[in-house]
Amino acid sequence: MNNKKFAIIGGGNMGVALAKGIIQTKWADPKRIMIAEPLKDKHEELKGIAKGVRVSSSNLEAAKFADVIVLSIKPQIMLRVIDEIKPALKNSNKLLISVAAGITTAQMEKKAGGKIRVIRAMPNIAAVVREAATAICPGSYAKDNDMAVAGHIFESVGIVVYVEEYLMDAVTGLSGTGPMYVFQILEGLSDAGVKAGLSRHTANILAIQTLIGSSKLIQETKEHPAKLKDLVTSPGGTAISALHSLEKNGLKALLIDAVEVAAKRSSELSADHKG
Numbered sequence: 001m002n003n004k005k006f007a008i009i010g011g012g013n014m015g016v017a018l019a020k021g022i023i024q025t026k027w028a029d030p031k032r033i034m035i036a037e038p039l040k041d042k043h044e045e046l047k048g049i050a051k052g053v054r055v056s057s058s059n060l061e062a063a064k065f066a067d068v069i070v071l072s073i074k075p076q077i078m079l080r081v082i083d084e085i086k087p088a089l090k091n092s093n094k095l096l097i098s099v100a101a102g103i104t105t106a107q108m109e110k111k112a113g114g115k116i117r118v119i120r121a122m123p124n125i126a127a128v129v130r131e132a133a134t135a136i137c138p139g140s141y142a143k144d145n146d147m148a149v150a151g152h153i154f155e156s157v158g159i160v161v162y163v164e165e166y167l168m169d170a171v172t173g174l175s176g177t178g179p180m181y182v183f184q185i186l187e188g189l190s191d192a193g194v195k196a197g198l199s200r201h202t203a204n205i206l207a208i209q210t211l212i213g214s215s216k217l218i219q220e221t222k223e224h225p226a227k228l229k230d231l232v233t234s235p236g237g238t239a240i241s242a243l244h245s246l247e248k249n250g251l252k253a254l255l256i257d258a259v260e261v262a263a264k265r266s267s268e269l270s271a272d273h274k275g
């Protein structure tokens with residue numbers, strides 16, 4: 001357990017997942033965590049995350065309390081909230097970590113008004129079940145040990161990769177937005193099962209486990225997906241017929257297009273916040 005104090009600004013899906021992650025891995029003491037959330041109705045639920053967790057309606061109070069401030073709010077309000085907590089950052093040694101899509105470290109540093117240590121992260125919603133894929137990158141003033149702190153936070157909810165900032169839009173398009181692609185694929189497979197006569201319940205169970213099992217196989221064997229595809233397409237069999245249909249309908253091109261437009265949208269979000 002480390003002895004830092006943490007502020008999580010925004011008690012939504014991601015903020016709660018991160019708070020639970022660092023508590024469940026025993027990396028942070030609940031008494032050293034303060035969650036800032038404007039909606040008072042949510043306060044009791046947030047306090048219920050673990051005994052000792054503090055909750056406040058004031059972002060500034062949370063920022064003053066903490067050594068590490070995790071900004072888990074929507075990109076649209078990020079720069080406004082940094083403005084709000086600016087008095088706590090002045091002449092301080094606090095580390096700012098943002099999970100917002102499309103807000104650059106330079107934009108955060110500029111708004112925070114100086115040589116503030118900033119780290120940008122892009123997790124995904126699987127943080128809720130501690131299976132997220134997160135990429136992190138440092139701003140101009142973040143040090144190696146700041147990256148280690150961010151590494152600990154996001155490893156508490158899944159795996160972490162380190163990338164240069166210019167790749168964060170690509171990460172947002174691929175793994176940040178990625179669960180949505182998987183939900184669509186699963187829904188499609190489940191519908192297909194129902195069309196073929198299975199009950200919805202059975203179709204869901206089979207589709208979900210097929211996805212988990214196939215992913216695990218790739219992860220554990222470290223084989224290229226194309227090699228595993230060859231392994232399951234026997235001559236004249238069902239898989240090669242299905243593959244023909246997927247190729248004809250451009251499944252891979254569809255996925256590439258989707259990741260590309262999501263990455264583009266992420267870069268548009270940062271352009272919206274220039275100046």
Ligand SMILES: NC(=O)c1ccc[n+]([C@@H]2O[C@H](COP(=O)([O-])OP(=O)(O)OC[C@H]3O[C@@H](n4cnc5c(N)ncnc54)[C@H](OP(=O)(O)O)[C@@H]3O)[C@@H](O)[C@H]2O)c1
Nearest residue numbers: 010011012013014039072073074075099100101123124125
């Ligand atoms: N969820 C994902 O899949 C995912 C993946 C990667 C990155 N992210 C990033 O994570 C961030 C948070 O996403 P989320 O899914 O956790 O959203 P969310 O569930 O809507 O959480 C945002 C929280 O911020 C609170 N909030 C609103 N205005 C605030 C203010 N002025 N000061 C402090 N808190 C405020 C909201 O409270 P109210 O409910 O009262 O409005 C809400 O609890 C976003 O920037 C998003 O880009 C999310």
